[in-house]
Amino acid sequence: MAKIYLDPERCIGCRSCEVACEREHGHPRISVGIVGDLAAVPVYCHQCDTSPCTAVCYTGSLRLDGDMVAFDQDLCTRCGLCVVACPFGAIELRSMIQRCDLCIEKETPICVMTCPAEALRLGDVDVVSRSTRRRAAGALAARLVRI
Structure with a gap:
């Protein structure tokens, strides 16, 4: 099954995903939390x-x-x-x-389609490697620790 993955090093905190989701559903089902000065973290x-x-x-x-x-x-x-x-x-x-329901009526969730930095990606759990997920988690943890 496909899931949304975040590359925290790419997120620029623009909230395009949030705006697109609100337009699509009437209320955003994703939100971008800004942690200190350093990290924008989409919550989904x-x-x-x-x-x-x-x-x-x-x-x-x-x-x-x-x-x-x-x-x-x-x-x-x-x-x-x-x-x-x-x-x-x-x-x-x-x-x-x-x-979030992954925009079940669409092929790709609107937040993924809209993200200009390609920080949000849709991928199959079996295809997105464990090392890729660990790298992304490590990058996010490093950004949050600096705060």
């Missing part, structure tokens, strides 16, 4: 393999559907457990739960 659903949000959802409104976390707003009671459980802070509680 990582479609976790062991998704804590689905584990705490007692109504089944958030559930694993194959390799993707699916959401059924009709079953959602807005209890907020998923918001607390998400390790990435990617779920918001508004009039209904807001979270």
